[in-house]
Amino acid sequence: MTNTALTRRTLLPATLLSAAGRARGAGSATWRAGVAAVTITPRQSMWMAGFGARTKPSEGILHELQAKALALEDAASRRGVLVTADILGFPGTVAARIAKLVEKQYGLPRAALVLSATHTHGGPLVVSPRPGSSYWRLNDQQWRDAREYTRELEEEVVRVVGAALNDLRPARLGFGRTTAEFGVNRRKMTDKGVRSFVPNPEGPVDHDVAILRVESPAGVLQAVVFGYACHATALVADTYQFHGDYPGFAQQWLENRHPGARALFVQGCGGDITTHPRGTVELAQKYGDTLAGAVEDAIKRPMTAVHGPLRCAWNVFSVAFGSAPSRDELRDQLEHKDPLARAHARAMLAELDREGRFISQHPYPLQAWQFGDDLTFLAMAGEVVVDYALRLKRELGEDKLWVAAYSNDVFAYIPSLRVLREGGYEGGGSMRAYGLPAPFASDIEERIVGKAHALVRRVRGK
Ligand SMILES: [Zn+2]
Incomplete structure (x- = not known):
């Protein structure tokens, strides 16, 4: 064991405040919920994930990175665990190793474990077998450190899942939605074709903020899960301190407001969505505070009661690349x-x-959780562009569908047919950064949407 990464191994299980919570009237707790968090900030300088323009490893810490787990158990003892982590993404190989250990140690099937990343560009590099060309500057020692960190991260995530399962206690779930306006489309059509990384106020966005409130029967907040579709790149390549970007600030804001509770950010289909303007800590904090404030307002209001049963489904299929x-x-x-x-x-x-x-192809994992008749949570892999969320919500009912991305494998941008045809970074240029041979084949959108419909029908039982 080198001194690479996680020397701080303390798990931080959430403790409820004594009965100081607001009473919310009657409401039987048919769920049990548990939550835990672990700090995953490397204790030494390491190469950071996300920007190909970085020229050196990290220097210090802006705020701590965490992996968090929310365990849910319905009245029939069916369990699901949602993990969110302040990293760029879980590579499929890393997710598979974690899931295997979680199944072995806690008996939790693959479908019941979601591994989701906030997509902060302020975390350490987590290594996959195809790490991509963005990291051409790393030397051998830096690669060794990154591999070491990756192994330790896997162990920590397995432990945090166990800690959340050990924390299960009676809970009530509420679902609601609000909006935050700061996400802007980052693809603009010009005379010379599409340009990426240019704010385009006319381009499609998804300003929905989906929220799952988890509270004790007495109404004390235990956890809040909130999703938004926007790249966690309010801070740019010249920030060398580890940080969680705007989702990190948002989670911190909510946890400061609710001591003992955990806030878990779930990234949405923000592949082509950016904050604008960007590039300073103040801006990252401002977007985080804006998002957290919207969530705080929503969880104070009545929310839709979420019932069981919990049904989890998982499907892996292949997606094809075009000509190499x-x-x-x-x-x-x-x-x-x-x-x-x-x-x-x-x-x-x-x-x-x-x-x-x-x-010529890559496995694509898709996962769905159904909560009674109240909510479908769909977890998509990759850097999914916003067209998917807009289309799936339109086709599957926006009131009861939560579309998450950056889950279970982040191996490429996932363009819609429109974005694929237009090209630009998200349409194909990014395949270089990901070390893949070619842009996706033209059936990418229909294939994934078709599989998503089938999976959602399966968990909804209709
Ligand atoms: Zn990205």
């Missing part, structure tokens, strides 16, 4: 002026030499 570049194209790319493009060409040529061909 030729060896000649990749050789030309070795001369590209962008070092990331050169690194990508080197990696792709090495893969071609090693394997004789490129991967």
Whole structure:
């Protein structure tokens, strides 16, 4: 064991305040809920995940990063655990190792464990077998440190799941929605085609804030889960302190307001959504405070009671890539002026030499939780663009559907057909950063939406 990462191993189970909570009148607690958190900030300098433009490892800590688990159990003892973490994303391999241990140690099936990331660009690099070309600057020691951190993170997440399950006690669930206006589309059409990373106030957005309130039978807040669709990049590449970006500030705000309770942020389909303006701690804090304030207002009001049973479903299918570049194209790319493009060409040529061909598809995990007739929680993998959330809510009923993304595997942007056709970063350019051979095939949207409909029908039993 090196001194790489997590030396602080204290779990922080939430403790309820004594009966100081607001009484909310009668209401039988048919649920049990448990919550726990663990600090996952590395204790030493490490390479940070997210921006290809970073030139050096981290320097210090702005605020702590955490992994949190909310365990829910219905009246028939069916359980589900939602994990959220202040990292860029759980790679599929990391999620699979965690899920396997969780199943072995706690008997929780894969469908009942959601592993979701806030997509902060202020966390450490978590390593996957295809880490992508954004990280071409790391030296061998930095890679070793990142792999070590990844293993320790896996252990910590397994432990925090166990701690949440150990914390189960009677609870009431409420669901509600509010809005926050700060997310802006970041793709703009110009004479020369689409440009990414340009705020476009006319582009599609999803300003919904979905909220799950978890409270004791006496009305004391135990946990609040809140979702919003917007990239956690209010702070940019020149911030080298570990931080949770606006979701980190929002969670902190709510936990300060409700001592003993935990706030869990769930990233939505914010692949092509940005904060604007951005680039300072003050702005990240402002967006976090805005979001937290909206959540606070909503949880003080009456919310829709959420009943059981809890039904969890999981489906993994493949998504296909379009035609890959030729060896000649990749050789030309070795001369590209962008070092990331050169690194990508080197990696792709090495893969071609090693394997004789490129991967043509990737597994795509999709997960749905159904809460009685009250709420469907759909967890999508990857950096899903906003078109998916808008379409799925339209087609499956926006009042009872919560669409989460960045869950269970973050291996690529997931463009809609519109975004794929328009191109730009989210449509295909980002495949380089992710170390993938080509943009998705043109059936990507229909394939994922079709599978989502089938999965939601399954958990809804209709
Ligand atoms: Zn992203």
